[in-house]
Every structure is written in C-alpha cells, then in structure tokens.
Amino acid sequence: MxxxxxxxxxxxxxxxxxxxxxxxxxxxxxxxxxxxxxxxxxxxxxxxxxxxxxxxxxxxxxxxxxxxxxxxxxxxxxxxxxxxxxxxxxxxxxxxxxxGCPMADMVTAEQVRMLRQKHPDAVFVAYINTTADVKAEVDVCVTSANAPKIIKKLDAKKIVFLPDQALGGWIARQVPEKEFILWKGFCPPHFEFTAGEVMRLKERYPDAKVAVHPECHPKVIELADFVGSTSQIVRYATTVDAKRVIVITEVGLKYTLQKKNPEKEYIFPESMNYCGTVYCCxxxxxxxxxxxxxxxxxxxxxxLPEDIMERARRPIERMLQLS
Ligand code: SF4
CATH class of the missing domain: 3.40.50.10800 (NadA-like)
Incomplete structure (x- = not known):
C-alpha cells in the first residue's frame, strides 16, 4: 500500500x-x-x-x-x-x-569558557542535555541515571555543574564532600510541577507511592518516595509494592509504564507548562x-563540525567509561 x-x-x-x-x-x-x-x-x-x-x-x-x-x-x-x-x-x-531542548539552550560554549576563567580549579560536568558546542568545553558528561556515581569518582573537590540547577542540587545533596557551583538552567516542564500539586495528589491517593524525576524543584523532590532517571522510574513504578504510583515526570512515560505493567495505575500531574500543555512540546x-x-x-x-565532534566525544566517552 x-x-x-x-x-x-x-x-x-x-x-x-x-x-x-x-x-x-x-x-x-x-x-x-x-x-x-x-x-x-x-x-x-x-x-x-x-x-x-x-x-x-x-x-x-x-x-x-x-x-x-x-x-x-x-x-x-x-x-x-x-x-x-x-x-x-x-x-x-x-x-x-x-x-530542541529549552534547557540545553540555557547555556552557551562562550558562557562555559568565561566560567572556566573564574573557576580554573574546578572540574566541569555537563548534563547530557547540552549542545555539542557546550560538551566540547567540559570535562565529563553525566545523565540523571549516573550523575552521583560519576561525580563521586572524580578527583576534584570543586564541581561546576551545568545547566540544570535542580538536578545539580539533587546530586550535591548526595555528594556532600564536594563543593558545587550550579548553573541556573532548568527544564521548563519538570520545574513547573509544584509541591502543592503533588500534595493534592497524595491526599487524593493516600495509598500511592510517589516517583519523581530529579529535574523537578527541590520542594517536589522532598515529597518523593523514589527519585531517579526516567529508566529508573520505569523500573521502580512497574515493580514497587503499591497498586498506584504518582509519577512526576513527562506524561509520555505513561505509555511505557502501562505496556510494561498494566496491573498498576499511574497518575501524572495535569498542570500546564510554559507552552500551555501537560507535556514537553x-x-x-x-x-x-x-x-x-x-x-x-x-x-x-x-x-556537526569535525573539531566539535572530536572535542565533544571525550566527555561523553569518559561518562560511558565511568558509568
Ligand atoms: S523534558 Fe525538559 S530536558 Fe527533556 S527535552 Fe523537554 S525541556 Fe528538555
């Protein structure tokens, strides 16, 4: 046809x-x-x-x-x-x-170079949610699944983490032995979930467990039974000993969760975000x-330009080795 x-x-x-x-x-x-x-x-x-x-x-x-x-x-x-x-x-x-990703666009290569001059003794860590130009300027990349593990292994006391302040703050709380300088970027869909909305869902479904993505605001993270990357949330939500799970992340994940374990009920927030939708537009x-x-x-x-690929490959490969 x-x-x-x-x-x-x-x-x-x-x-x-x-x-x-x-x-x-x-x-x-x-x-x-x-x-x-x-x-x-x-x-x-x-x-x-x-x-x-x-x-x-x-x-x-x-x-x-x-x-x-x-x-x-x-x-x-x-x-x-x-x-x-x-x-x-x-x-x-x-x-x-x-x-594109609005959060990735919140930091540029030029801004990273300027920050290097201010903190020459720091190791620069970039969330994988960055442009190739930015990756070319940093020492190692991380994802929300492996960030605390990799940063603990780094031989440096001072960490500059970019661009996500929420993820950076969550990592910093797990690695208190290091000093963190956080870029003030954020993921618009995740950062707009509020603690009030999560509290309301918890009151409505008191038997439910709460799984939260670390790109969410710290006040939302505080309310979680589990905090983890998208793949970690999939494992937790589909296997946890609870009939209902409140899932605080992008609503597209619901499809995977329902396919993997249709026995459970997955509740997602319904608040609108920066583009007037409940999802990442x-x-x-x-x-x-x-x-x-x-x-x-x-x-x-x-x-992509060859030299950018060459320089951006190093922090990504370092991440894959360390994780
Ligand atoms: S969910 Fe957030 S981090 Fe992911 S693409 Fe959308 S804006 Fe970027």
Missing part, C-alpha cells in the same frame, strides 16, 4: 492511517538498514515504530553500538548530536530539526508523518 499524507499540514490521523504509516516506516527501515531510536517522552505512535525506546543514557549506548547505516533519532536535538558524535560514520536523521514535535518523510527522503541529516 502506498501512503500519501499532506505532511506540510499535519492533521490527526485515523487509527487505520496510523497503522498503514507505521507499516511503511518499518518497511523503509528494513530496506534502508536503518535503526529507529525513540525517547520515552515520544508520542505512542512514534514509540511503536522504534527498534529501541529508552532514556538519554540507554539511547546513547544504542547509538554508539549500532551497525545500521542510518539512525533515525526520535528525540530532541542534543540527543541526535550525541548519536552523531558517538557514531560519526552513520547517517543520523532528526525527524524535526526544530525540536519539543519532544512531541516529532510526529509519525515526519518520521516517515525523513526516512523516505533521507532528509534532516545531523551534521
């Missing part, structure tokens, strides 16, 4: 259209020896065509190991850049080049028609 969609004017697709398009995407992936990687926050219909679904760390590993000719990365821009840096001979395609900028069209025409290739 051939599929034809008005891709410039995306509209809601019917169930049959989605199924047809998913079949076409998988057929193209096989013909072109392409691997499709999708972040947990992607739309369900996009997750369903992926070879692998995961968080930043899991997908970085998959990207580094794959021998596919093409990597279609369904996530935000810094994730595609990381895939290209780790596997530069592959063609990496990003179904929506407009989908840049993550949801990847749509199934965009995945299809990107792979069919092999467009939206991620291209």
């Amino acid at each position: 051939s599929v034809s969609f008005a891709l410039s004017q995306e509209r809601d697709l019917s169930v049959d259209e989605i199924k047809d398009l998913q079949r076409e995407v998988r057929k193209l992936a096989e013909e072109k020896n392409a691997v499709i990687l999708a972040h947990y926050y992607q739309r369900p219909e996009v997750q369903d065509v992926a070879d692998f679904i995961g968080d930043s760390l899991e997908l970085s590993r998959r990207a580094a190991e794959t021998d596919a000719d093409i990597i279609v990365f369904c996530g935000v821009r810094f994730m595609c850049e990381t895939a290209k840096i780790l596997n530069p001979t592959r063609k990496v395609l990003h179904p929506n080049p407009e989908s 840049t993550m949801k900028g990847i749509t199934l028609p965009k995945v299809y069209e990107t792979l069919r025409r092999e467009i939206n290739e991620v291209v």
